[in-house]
Amino acid sequence: xxxxxxxxxxxxxxxxxxxxxxxxxxxxxxxxxxxxxxxxxxxxxxxxxxxxxxxxxxxxxxxxxxxxxxxxxxxxxxxxxxxxxxxxxxxxxxxxxxxxxxxxxxxxxxxxxxxxxxxxxxxxxxxxxxxxxxxxxxxxxxxxxxxxxxxxxxxxxxxxxxxxxxxxxxxxxxxxxxxxxxxxxxxxxxxxxxxxxxxxxxxxxxxxxxxxxxxxxxxxxxxxxxxxxxxxxxxxxxxxxxxxxxxxxxxxxxxxxxxxxxxxxxxxxxxxxxxxxxxxxxxxxxxxxxxxxxxxxxxxxxxxxxxxxxxxxxxxxxxxxxxxxxxxxxxxxxxxxxxxxxxxxxxxxxxxxxxxxxxxxxxxxxxxxxxxxxxxxxxxxxxxxxxxxxxxxxxxxxxxxxxxxxxxxxxxxxxxxxxxxxxxxxxxxxxxxxxxxxxxxxxxxxxxxxxxxxxxxxxxxxxxxxxxxxxxxxxxxxxxxxxxxxxxxxxxxxxxxxxxxxxxxxxxxxxxxxxxxxxxxxxxxxxxxxxxxxxxxxxxxx
Amino acid sequence: xxxxxxxxxxxxxxxxxxxxxxxxxxxxxxxxxxxxxxxxxxxxxxxxxxxxxxxxxxxxxxxxxxxxxxxxxxxxxxxxxxxxxxxxxxxxxxxxxxxxxxxxxxxxxxxxxxxxxxxxxxxxxxxxxxxxxxxxxxxxxxxxxxxxxxxxxxxxxxxxxxxxxxxxxxxxxxxxxxxxxxxxxxxxxxxxxxxxxxxxxxxxxxxxxxxxxxxxxxxxxxxxxxxxxxxxxxxxxxxxxxxxxxxxxxxxxxxxxxxxxxxxxxxxxxxxxxxxxxxxxxxxxxxxxxxxxxxxxxxxxxxxxxxxxxxx
Numbered sequence: 001x002x003x004x005x006x007x008x009x010x011x012x013x014x015x016x017x018x019x020x021x022x023x024x025x026x027x028x029x030x031x032x033x034x035x036x037x038x039x040x041x042x043x044x045x046x047x048x049x050x051x052x053x054x055x056x057x058x059x060x061x062x063x064x065x066x067x068x069x070x071x072x073x074x075x076x077x078x079x080x081x082x083x084x085x086x087x088x089x090x091x092x093x094x095x096x097x098x099x100x101x102x103x104x105x106x107x108x109x110x111x112x113x114x115x116x117x118x119x120x121x122x123x124x125x126x127x128x129x130x131x132x133x134x135x136x137x138x139x140x141x142x143x144x145x146x147x148x149x150x151x152x153x154x155x156x157x158x159x160x161x162x163x164x165x166x167x168x169x170x171x172x173x174x175x176x177x178x179x180x181x182x183x184x185x186x187x188x189x190x191x192x193x194x195x196x197x198x199x200x201x202x203x204x205x206x207x208x209x210x211x212x213x214x215x216x217x218x219x220x221x222x223x224x225x226x227x228x229x230x231x232x233x234x235x236x237x238x239x240x241x242x243x244x245x246x247x248x249x250x251x252x253x254x255x256x257x258x259x260x261x262x263x264x265x266x267x268x269x270x271x272x273x274x275x276x277x278x279x280x281x282x283x284x285x286x287x288x289x290x291x292x293x294x295x296x297x298x299x300x301x302x303x304x305x306x307x308x309x310x311x312x313x314x315x316x317x318x319x320x321x322x323x324x325x326x327x328x329x330x331x332x333x334x335x336x337x338x339x340x341x342x343x344x345x346x347x348x349x350x351x352x353x354x355x356x357x358x359x360x361x362x363x364x365x366x367x368x369x370x371x372x373x374x375x376x377x378x379x380x381x382x383x384x385x386x387x388x389x390x391x392x393x394x395x396x397x398x399x400x401x402x403x404x405x406x407x408x409x410x411x412x413x414x415x416x417x418x419x420x421x422x423x424x425x426x427x428x429x430x431x432x433x434x435x436x437x438x439x440x441x442x443x444x445x446x447x448x449x450x451x452x453x454x455x456x457x458x459x460x461x462x463x464x465x466x467x468x469x470x471x472x473x474x475x476x477x478x479x480x481x482x483x484x485x486x487x488x489x490x491x492x493x494x495x496x497x498x499x500x501x502x503x504x505x506x507x508x509x510x511x512x513x514x515x516x517x518x519x520x521x522x523x524x525x526x527x528x529x530x531x532x533x534x535x536x537x538x539x540x541x542x
Numbered sequence: 543x544x545x546x547x548x549x550x551x552x553x554x555x556x557x558x559x560x561x562x563x564x565x566x567x568x569x570x571x572x573x574x575x576x577x578x579x580x581x582x583x584x585x586x587x588x589x590x591x592x593x594x595x596x597x598x599x600x601x602x603x604x605x606x607x608x609x610x611x612x613x614x615x616x617x618x619x620x621x622x623x624x625x626x627x628x629x630x631x632x633x634x635x636x637x638x639x640x641x642x643x644x645x646x647x648x649x650x651x652x653x654x655x656x657x658x659x660x661x662x663x664x665x666x667x668x669x670x671x672x673x674x675x676x677x678x679x680x681x682x683x684x685x686x687x688x689x690x691x692x693x694x695x696x697x698x699x700x701x702x703x704x705x706x707x708x709x710x711x712x713x714x715x716x717x718x719x720x721x722x723x724x725x726x727x728x729x730x731x732x733x734x735x736x737x738x739x740x741x742x743x744x745x746x747x748x749x750x751x752x753x754x755x756x757x758x759x760x761x762x763x764x765x766x767x768x769x770x771x772x773x774x775x776x777x778x779x780x781x782x783x784x785x786x787x788x789x790x791x792x793x794x795x796x797x798x799x800x801x802x803x804x805x806x807x808x809x810x811x812x813x814x815x816x817x818x819x820x821x822x823x824x825x826x827x828x829x830x831x832x833x834x835x836x837x838x839x840x841x842x843x844x845x846x847x848x849x850x851x852x853x854x
Contacts, residue, residue: 012711012715013715014715014716086829089829090828090829093827093828097572097573097824098824098825098826098827099826099827099828099835101573101574101575101821101824102575102576103575103576103578104572104573104575105569105572105573105575105796105800105801106575106578106801108569108572109569109793109796109797109801110797112787112789112793113787113789113790113793113794113797114787115787115790116713116716116717116721117628117632117635117639117713118632118635118712118713118716119627119628119631119632119635120631121632121712122631122632123631134712134715137712139716143716160785162718162719163718163719163720163723164718164719164720164785164786164787165718165720166716166718189580192580192802193580194627194630194631194632195627196621196625196626196627196628196631197790197794197797198790198794198797198798198801198802199797200578200580200801203578213830214828214830214833215828215829215830216829216830217829217830217831217832224832228849229832229849232848232849233848326826326828326832326833326844326845326849327832327849329841329844329845330844330845330846330847330848330849333845333846346601360597361577361579361597361805362576362577364576364577364807364808365574365575365576365577365808365814365818366576366818366822366845367818367822368808368810368815368818368819369810369815370808372601372602372603374600374601374602375597375598377598378597378598378599378600378602379600381600382600409581409593410580410581410593411579411580411581412581412595412597413579413581413582413583413586413589413593413594413595413596413597413598414594414595414597414598415581415592415593415594415598416589416592416594416598417598436592436593437580437581437582437592437593438593
C-alpha cells in the first residue's frame with residue numbers, strides 16, 4: 001500500500017494562510033482521482049516521498065507536501081521583518097506604471113473584478129487532480145494576493161476594504177506560503193479562458209512570482225541562477241558555452257549522418273540566411289535527434305538556414321517569461337540582436353513552447369523594429385506540403401497522439417499546422433480530449449519540468465501532471481495498455497513538455513507497461529522521409 | 543418643485559456616471575501592456591472557430607490582417623446576454639447567475655422604456671389618445687410585463703445566489719460581508735420592483751410621471767411605499783456599484799478587447815512603436831540585486847545589461 005501519511009488537510013478560510021500551523025495543506029494519494037486502467041491500482045502507484053525533517057526545518061515549507069523555492073527560513077525576527085517589508089515594497093511597485101507597465105492593465109483589472117464565482121475551478125488540472133484541495137484552487141492564491149492588495153496598495157478606507165474584500169494577515173507566514181504557492185500553478189491560463197469576466201488567475205500568479213524575483217531576489221534556482229543568469233553569463237541555461245554547443249552539434253551531425261546515410265552538416269553564423277533557427281538548447285543534450293532531424297529536413301527541403309554561435313542566441317530558452325520581466329527582456333534582446341547582426345529574414349522558433357511565446361509575442365512589445373519570428377510548426381507544415389520531400393506515411397503507421405503546448409496553442413493560436421502535418425504523415429493519428437486551445441498543460445509548464453528539488457518531482461508527477469497522464473492513456477485506450485507490443489507515440493512539439501512527459505512515462509512505467517513513447521514532430525517527418533533508408537525512430541533508444 | 547427624491551436621483555446618477563467614467567479613464571490611461579492574448583480570439587477571420595491565429599501563416603507579417611468585428615460582437619453578445627462562459631464552465635451557478643443578470647437587464651431595459659415614455663408625455667402625448675397615445679399605452683403594458691418579469695427572474699437569481707453563497711462551503715469561504723450585502727441589495731431591488739407592479743395597477747403610469755418629473759425637475763406623482771423603496775434601493779445601488787467588483791459593468795469590455803483579444807502586432811512604423819519607446823525609457827526601481835534599479839536605470843538599461851554586473 002503506497003500512502004503518504006495522514007488525512008487530507010485543506011484550508012477552510014482564506015485567513016488560514018497566515019495561521020502558524022506546520023502545514024496548511026496535505027494531499028493523500030488515496031484522495032486523488034484515479035488514472036485509467038491499468039494505472040488505477042493505488043497499491044501499484046509510485047509513492048509520494050515525504051519531505052525530510054531537515055528540509056522542513058531549513059526551508060520555508062509550511063504550505064503543503066513539497067518545496068519549490070527552497071528559501072531558507074529567516075534566522076532572526078529582524079530578517080523576517082525585512083522580508084515582509086520587501087514584499088510589500090514589491091507589491092506597491094507592481095502597481096506602478098514605471099515598474100510594471102508590462103502588465104499593469106491586465107493585473108489591475110484582474111485584481112479588482114473577480115466575482116469569486118469559481119467558474120475557473122474545474123478548468124484547472126492542478127486543482128481537479130489534487131482531489132480539489134482548496135489551496136490549489138486557481139482563485140485561492142489570487143484571493144490572498146487580492147486581499148493584500150486592497151489592504152496595502154489600493155487607496156480607500158480600511159473598513160470598506162474589509163467589508164468588500166475581506167481581511168488577511170500581513171505576516172511572514174502568509175507571504176512565505178504565497179511564495180511557494182506561486183509555484184503550484186503551471187501558468188497554463190486555462191482558468192483565464194473560462195472566466196466570464198476576463199479575470200486571469202494565471203497572470204496573477206505570474207505577477208506574484210515577479211514580486212519575489214524582481215524585488216526580493218527570490219526565485220527557484222533552476223529558473224534563475226541555473227536558468228536565466230547562467231544563460232546570460234555562459235550562453236545557455238544548459239551550461240554549454242559556444243565551444244561546447246558547436247562540439248555537441250558536430251557530434252549530432254556525425255551521428256545523424258551515420259544513422260541516415262545522408263550527409264548532415266549544421267550551419268553556423270551564415271550571414272544573410274533565410275532563417276535563423278533557435279532551438280531550446282535542452283534539445284542538444286536530452287533529445288539530440290530533434291535538432292539533427294531539423295538539420296536533415298531543412299537541407300533536404302533546400303532551405304537557407306543557420307544557427308548562431310553567439311552567447312544566448314543558440315538557446316531559445318527564456319525562463320524570464322515565467323518569473324521576471326527583466327530577465328525575459330535581456331534574453332529576448334540577445335536573440336533579436338543576433339538575428340539583426342546576421343541579417344536573416346526571419347527567426348524560426350524550434351519545438352519549444354515558451355520560446356514561442358517569449359520571442360513570438362511577448363518580445364513584440366519590448367523592442368521595436370525586430371526581425372519577424374515564425375513558428376517551426378508553420379515551417380514544417382510548409383515543407384511537408386511543398387512537395388520538396390518524398391514522404392511515406394506508412395513508416396509512421398503506429399498510434400500517434402498530439403500534446404498541445406499551452407504557449408503555442410492557447411497563447412498564440414497556432415493550432416492547425418502541426419495537425420495538418422500529422423494527418424498527412426501519421427495514419428493512426430488521434431486527438432487527445434480536450435485538445436487545441438482547450439488542451440491541458442503537461443504539468444511541467446512555467447518551469448516545473450526542470451524543477452525536481454526535494455520531492456517536487458513527486459508533486460508534479462502525482463498532481464500537476466496527472467491530468468496529462470490521464471489524457472495520454474485515454475488517447476490510446478483503443479489499444480491494449482496492458483501490453484507494450486504496439487508502440488505508441490506522444491508527439492509533444494515542446495522541449496519542456498517533452499521533459500515532463502518523459503518523466504511521467506518513466507514515473508508510471510508506461511513505456512515498459514504500455515509501450516508509450518514520446519518525441520517531437522520533426523522526428524516523425526524525418527521518419528517518413530523515403531530518402532532515409534532505415535527507420536529514423538529508434539524505439540530502443542527512446 | 544425639487545424634492546429630496548430629485549436630489550437623491552441626480553446624486554445617484556451623478557455618482558454612477560462619475561464612478562464609471564473614473565474607472566474607464568483609469569483603464570484607458572494605463573500603459574500599453576505586453577501581448578497576453580488568449581485564443582480563441584474571435585476576430586481572427588476564418589480561424590476563430592478552432593482557435594487559430596494569423597501566426598499560423600508562413601510569413602504572417604506579410605499577410606494582410608483581417609479583423610472580423612462581427613465575430614467579436616457575436617461572442618460578446620453571447621457572453622453578456624446568456625452568460626455563455628458560466629453556462630459552459632459552471633452550469634450549477636448559471637441557474638442562479640443568469641436569472642439575476644437577465645433580471646437586471648430587464649430592469650435596465652425598463653428604465654429606457656420609462657424614459658421613452660416620459661419623452662412621449664413631455665411631447666404632449668396622452669395615454670390612449672391618437673396613434674402616439676396608443677404607442678404609449680402599449681409601452682406601459684410592456685413596462686409592466688418587463689418590470690414584473692425582471693423582478694421575478696432577478697429575485698429568484700439573487701436569492702438562489704445568496705443561498706449558494708451561504709450554504710456552499712467553497713463559495714462561502716471566499717465571500718465577504720460585501721458579497722452578502724450586494725446580493726441582499728439586489729434582492730431588495732427586484733423584490734421592490736415586483737411589489738411595485740403587483741400592488742399598484744397604476745404603477746406604469748405613475749413611473750412614467752416619476753421619470754417625467756425627474757427629467758424636468760418638475761412635480762413628482764404620489765409615490766407608493768414600494769415605489770419609494772425601489773427608487774431608494776436603485777439609487778443607492780447605482781452610486782455604490784462603481785466602488786465594487788460589480789464595476790465589471792464598465793471594465794469587462796477592456797478585459798476582453800484590451801487584453802484577452804488584443805493581438806495587434808508591433809510592426810515597423812506602426813501605431814505601437816512610439817508608445818513602446820516611451821515606456822521602455824521609464825526608470826525602474828526594482829531592488830533585486832540582478833536589477834538594482836534604484837529609480838535611475840531605464841528598462842532599456844536593464845534589458846541591455848546582463849544582470850550579473852548589477853549585483854552589489
